Structures are given as structure tokens and as C-alpha cells.
Amino acid sequence: MTNPSISLKIILKYNLLMIFFTFLSNYTLAGATASQCYFDNALGGPWNIYAGNNKIQISNSTPVGTVLAARGITVFGVYTGKSGEPDTVRIKGSWISGGVGGGLADYHTVSTNIPGIGLRWRYSSSSTSNGILLRNAVPIILAEEAAETSAVGSGTIQLTTVQELILTGNTSGGVVTSTPGAATNFILDAIDSTGVVSKVCNATGDFGDKYTLDLGNVQVQNVCEIETPSIQVMMGSFSTTDFPSINSPSLQGGTRFSIRLNNCSAAAKPSIYLVDINNRNNVSDLLSLSPATEFGAPPAQGIAIRLKLISNNQSIWFGSNNSYLMGSVIGNMVEMPLQADYIRTGTVTAGHANAAAEFFIDYP
Template sequence: MNMAELIYCRSAVRSSGVVRNLSILRFLMGIALTLIGAVFSPSAHANIACEIDNISLTLSAGTISVPVGMSVGQILGNIAPSTFQMSCHFVNRVSTVTSATNYANFATTQLAPGFTDVYQTNIAGIGVRYTFNSAQCNAASVVMLNGKAQVGCFFSGPLDGPYMTANITVTPTLVVTGALAPGTTTLSSAPTVSVTYTSSDQDTSWNKGSLYTGAATGLFVHATCSVTQPSLSVSLPTANTRAFSSGIGAVAAPQPFQLSFACAAGAKVSITLTDSVNPSNRSNTLTLTADSTARGIGLQVLNSTGSPVYFGPDSAAPGNTNQWLIGNSPAGALLVPMQARYIRTGAVSPGSVKALATFTMSYQ
């Protein structure tokens, strides 16, 4: 913690007589000059003393899917906000100041080409914008422009009183800054954001370290394919209960269907199917919806090799659980042939059967 004391001096030279001697006048002028020098050479110390908590952050993006055809300036998503604290109190030094504004000054470098508020990460085509908010400091949507941002917080309190705290939230936003390579790219670094304090009752600044250290983590999966069928309904033929007489695991009535995509060449394409009714399902049989009336029957999905698909998490991360490889993306249409079929899971009673699934593409 850095502090300084500001000593104010006043002087007045009074004379009740008449100066009659030139040498005495020169002597008095010399004293006056000395006193003026003392006024302008103080050891400056401020009354407000401030600290900062919850800094040295890592930019953690998680896994983000980048759709096909995103243009420069489009937002990829917000990273979860982080809140840090500015804590200040007033020290009983020479002056008796009990109110002042403390400023958190943020600075960074590496502006993305063509932007004044986005800073380049290690991934070509992806940058980050920083926005600051604080209700206690009356700061709303303060964006770091040309490498700088400032949030000022007013404090008022007793001398030698407890620390008063103001919360400041920073939200990083990921932005497209240029052409993106297809496939999966790892986020490993972002520009360092430093914090410097200044205050209204002094003319000194204090380096408070880094809000963001420059370390970053995350995966960006840039799609090379877009879905040409946003919703697909597969109707299976009616099956007789006798078709399942051989016991649990008996299957019947396979129905072909296909997934259709429009692609650009340049990546290996993988896919994961997720059970929408029960996303934690990792088996190869979908959970039926609540409005299904049949019992002892489930639904399976078969991939292009005719093998039952095991379901996994809704994630585009490479190596996702139960993800499987389709192949290289073509320059044009990509058709993925599949099948759906009934499977016996218990004692069978007739009725309707319905299940829901989603798919997630991954590109490497």
C-alpha cells in the first residue's frame, strides 16, 4: 500500500516599519524565497488508501462452436463475468480528507486490426472485448477503447475507519476479427490487462498488478458444414408385438433416413447424438417421451455401418464421449445415411412410441 502525506504551509511576512536599508530588504527577500521553496517541495501523501482483490484471472472460454459463415465483428459469445473488489479507507495522516474518488485504470495492447475495442488472442480471427460494470461506482457498460478504460468509485468515511468495498464486474466478449481456419483451435493466450490506481486527492499512481495475466484456455470448433434440415422427423412402420417374441433385445422395423449438410472442404467431421429426454443417457437405446403409451419398447439409431449409436453429451469437443467419425468434409453436400428401429427392453404392451435426439458436429 502506498501513501503520502501532503503538508500545506502558509507564511506571511508582516512589517510595521519602513525598510530603510537595502541590505535588510535583500535579506528579507532571501527569506521569502526560502519559504516559497518549502511550499512547493512537500513530501506528498494522500489520505485515501486502496487495495484490490480477486485479480490475476485466466481467460477461460470453454468449448465454443463457431458456425459456418460468421463475418468480421460478429459475437461468438460472452465468457462468464468475473467480479473483483476495490477496497478503500481513509488514513489519519496530516490532512483530514474523508472523501475522495479512487480510479481503477485498465490497460492492454494488441488491438485487433480494424477495431478500437477488440484485442487479438493467439487464434487468428478471434479477439476479445472487455466491458466493465459497477452499480456502486455508477459505471455501466464501460468498454476498453484503444487499450484503456477507467472506472472511478467515490468513497466517504471516517479517518482510520474500516475498508469500504466496491464490486466491479468485467465481462469478456469473444468477437470474430478475421477469417477463421476450419476445424478445432486451442485458445492459449490473450493480452494481459494491467490495473493501476489513481485517486482524486493526490497526483501519484500505484501499479496493482494484472486483472488478466495473459493465460487463456478454450477450444474453438469452426464448422465447415451447415445443416440443411434443421428438424427431421422419422416415422417408423407399425410393428406387431409378436415381432419381439424372442425376448429382450429383439429388434424390428428398421427405417432408413439421412442427415444432410452443406459443407466446405478442409476438416474431418465427427458427430455425437444426444438423448434429448435423458441427456445423461450413454446407452444405445433412446429414452421414450412421457406421452409414449407402449411399454417394454425402446428406439435405437444405427449409423452408416449399421451399428447402434451410443449417445453422448451435447458437445463439439474433439473426443467427446460416444462421438464417431463421419469422414472428410466435401466441397458440397454431405449425406449421412442412418436407420431407426424398435428394440425390446422389457415386458411388451402395445401403444405409441416416441423419442427425441439431437446431434452435434465436431470438426478437426
């Protein structure tokens, strides 16, 4: 057999998140007064996660202040518009409580139930620039427009907001479900041309209490990065006489190698499973050989490859149902030492003996 090898490969997936903001233009038709004001149902969209499919993934290289996930929430203010002196309808708002500790943390966030994960609220409208909801004793104007009449006698003012989960420090991970102690103050009102606040258009709402207590059960994971996405293990050359008995390894011994992860968060607990590329239904502890060989040489017969953990001499079984803990984080790294052995499965004939496996990293 000549230069047999195992080629271990990893598949990496990346997702690109795009959030679209809608800016609405409003046109004043005629002077109108506003009355009977109220907040309609605020419509919240799904959480969009920047890294990972349905879980937030944080490594040691994720900078504090990173936006981890976001979702849009549209706030509607409804009023009855009648012809008359022109009113300006407004939506105002601010945080009135910043959660545990009573104030806003860094990066303009309130605390969530997971230490190190904060919630920020941005807003935009046709009349105001993009802004961040801050803590103010007096709510600030988030949106305003001239009151309008309509065929049904009602008008609407719309505020587009985006909630963002922010990394604010070290986190042990978990499920983000609430912002304990946080509250907001939103006001819908109207003023006339002299700046006098209307007495018949005034409504309040606390959307912090109503819409931030369920953050979509977003899971936060502490993860690592792959040091080398493709590992090639050179096994060397063997003789057919190196395999004295069935199910025994070569007398020459195996080849050791390691799978290493870096930039691990301290709380990361990675596990791994491997899939036989030549037979993805393989759930045994023997990695099958590739039928294709280099330079037209015949494939070896009567042998397979077995991988084992150096730490406990345990054989690796293939398939997604066979998962193994990779070890503890030491110095922001995790190293999993392995050994590859040729194993006799039948009558051994000379030839090339190549195999390939993909490995996948999971986190709790």
C-alpha cells in the same frame, strides 16, 4: 403389421445468462486527504457462457462481434483518509499493449491465444458511465469519488469491470488460456480542489498481466445447428413371411433417411450417439419396439429395428459410449445417411412395430 415407424427426436437445451452490475453510491462526510494508496486484491468471478453449458459454441450463423462469454472482476483501491483539505480519489486505466501486433483489434479487443477470439474489458462505477477500456497513452478516469475518513482511518474506492470474450473472425477453436503480449496500466491517485495531483497517494497496477493470463480454460467449439429437430421414418407394411431366418433383415429391404446439420463452422467435427427411448440402458445394436400401439392394436412380436451407416454398412450401437463421426462439413452442412431395417429376433407375429430414439450431437 400396419404403418410401423421410427420416431427420431433430439433434445435441445438452452441456457439464459444474466450478468448483474452493482452501482455503488458514495457520500462525502467531510473534507479528507488521501495517502498511502494501494490496489487491494482484485476479485474475479467465474466465466459465464452465453451458448452451451461449459463450452463456447460457435456455428456458421454466429455473427462476428458476438459476446461469447463474460466474467466480472472488481478492482479495489485502498487509501488512508485523514481530515483536511478535500481530495478526490481516482482510478484511471487503459490498455498499453494490445497483444500480438501491438494494438487493439476490431471490437475493442486484444488478441487471445486463439485466432478469432478477442478479449474486451468494460467498466462502470458510481461516478462514471459504462465504458470500454481503450488504448490510450494517458490513462483515462474510470472511477472517482471524494476521499473519506473512517473509524479505522482507511477508505476504499471500487471499480466494477467485466471481461468479455468476443468472436472477431474465423476460429479453429481450442482452449482460451492467455492474451499474449497484452498489458494494461491502472493508476490509483488523488487530486486536491485545485487539481494538483497528490504526492502521497499514487499506486500502479497491471491487471491485464495478472488476471487475463488465465481465462478459466474456456473451451471454444465449432458447432452446427440441427436442420430438423424431429425426424419420422415411415417403414411401410411387411408380411410375417418377409423374415425367413433369425437375425436377418426383411426381404423387402430397409428404409433410408438422413440426419442433417446446417450452419456448420468450417472446422466443426460433429459426432453422434443414439439412445433407445423405450430402454435407455440398451447398449446393443437393436432398437427395441414400443409396447404401446395406436388404436389399441397389438404390438408385433419377434422383431426389432437395426440402424446402419450407409457410408460403411456399419450397424449403430446404442448408448452414450457408442459414438460415430457424422462426416465432413460440405457447404456449411453435414449429412449422415442411415438405413432402418426390421430384424427378426424370434417367432414373428403381426402387429404395430414402432420404436423411438434420441440422438445427441457432440463436438471435440
